[in-house]
Amino acid sequence: MTSRHRSRSRSRSESKELTRQALLRAALKLLPRNSFDSISLREITREAGVSPTAFYRHFDDTEELGLALVEEAFGSLRQMMRDARADPAMTRDAINRSIETVVVHVHRHTDHMRFIARERYGGVRRLRQAIRRELELFSEELAIDLSVFPALSAWPPADRRMFADLITDTMVSMAAELVETRSPEGEDEIVRRKRQQLLLITLGVDRWSPHADPEDAGHDADAS
Amino acid sequence: MTSRHRSRSRSRSESKELTRQALLRAALKLLPRNSFDSISLREITREAGVSPTAFYRHFDDTEELGLALVEEAFGSLRQMMRDARADPAMTRDAINRSIETVVVHVHRHTDHMRFIARERYGGVRRLRQAIRRELELFSEELAIDLSVFPALSAWPPADRRMFADLITDTMVSMAAELVETRSPEGEDEIVRRKRQQLLLITLGVDRWSPHADPEDAGHDADAS
DNA sequence: TGTACATCAGTGAACGCGCGTTCACTGATGTAC
DNA sequence: TGTACATCAGTGAACGCGCGTTCACTGATGTAC
Secondary structure, three states: OOOOOOHHHOOHHHHHHHHHHHHHHHHHHHHHHOOHHHOOHHHHHHHHOOOHHHHHHOOOOHHHHHHHHHHHHHHHHHHHHHHHHHOOOOOOOHHHHHHHHHHHHHHHOHHHHHHHHHHHOOOOHHHHHHHHHHHHHHHHHHHHHHHHOHHHHOOOHHHHHHHHHHHHHHHHHHHHHHHHOOOHHHHHHHHHHHHHHHHHHHHHHOOOOOOOOHHHHHOOOOOO | OOOOOOHHHOOHHHHHHHHHHHHHHHHHHHHHHOOHHHOOHHHHHHHHOOOHHHHHHOOOOHHHHHHHHHHHHHHHHHHHHHHHHHOOOOOOOHHHHHHHHHHHHHHHOHHHHHHHHHHHOOOOHHHHHHHHHHHHHHHHHHHHHHHHOHHHHOOOHHHHHHHHHHHHHHHHHHHHHHHHOOOHHHHHHHHHHHHHHHHHHHHHHOOOOOOOOHHHHHOOOOOO
């Protein structure tokens, strides 16, 4: 490599990192039109502007690149969470602030969120496992954060975790739908519906009986 | 074709239908290890036991076969819904009966549910659109069925639809997770968690204020 | 019922193409002195 | 600072392979009389 990266002042490891990033970018760029496991190594290198063989300087195979994408995508999600935690309006207006945070994140990191949504139940086992594991960590963290709400602070951790899972699922499915929507009107409708659903869920929080054995609690429980 | 299907007593169209079914079965059989768009036409025909060229007697391309699978999968889901509607215990014990219905369906039609979960946000645009449309029809039907519950019968149709969407999402995500789980213990844990979540959601139903503008209702709504 | 012809589901050979991976290589960057 | 050598990110040719699609075909099934 000579001046591919105007490398006169770049160290070898810096240049290598640039190529690595180009490969990751390239894979994400190809994802809107394909599942990850139908993207070829040659497509990725072509998109990144390097020869097919250069790929092996960075990853053993495309699956390993996929795992790097999982880490990257959840890295940006954790940053989102940190920002949300620092938002002083969060406890006062949790639903709207959370939704807004996720919407902004989807706009800023569309590729990452599409990757998560697509590969969460996609065709590559190790990617599914890695994504599930990261989502579990995410939900675990969320469960801790939720303790600041008085109504939830008295709940047993397991119940709080169940609640956090429900919020996580709802947010991920909102992101998955937002990523697929082209029109701002479509986005608004998704956001409006998810806001109502989150509101409905939180209405149940006050009436929740902690410690309740779910098997018993479920019996004779209906919507009327 | 001579006796591929012991066809002595089979009409030409019956034999053709058998091959078509074999192609659909073959695609579903290959799905656990792949996304739909990374399965090749030749793999499908190999699995189905016919020559690659025979494929074109039934479908223009694999995408068209995928669309046929969407129809088939949602056909079996509609049958599930009809059975559920006929269950006399449904109104008395809605959450448990619904969950049980879905669990049984996932066991009986694992391939169909995996296909829906995998391709709902998968790499083929037309399949995503077809699945979304079918899920919308499903939720629409569910919203009508939910009117039998006194607490919901007074709700505006739009609110009931929002609620039906939430139930649908929860059930689909339960199915998606069940399909990926190998151990019965894992299944039990998923079912227990989803049961609690559905219970929490229904607890909010009584406190729901119909007609509420979600934008206003969302303000200052938090979990405490 | 028997015969002659039409239909058409499935076949097998052939095509050009993009694939993942290997290999020996190049030449800029890094290091030892 | 200059020189000689080592490292290693990226290259380009080559390989064998499975792919989607075409084509002319076969022979059982269906139909007309």
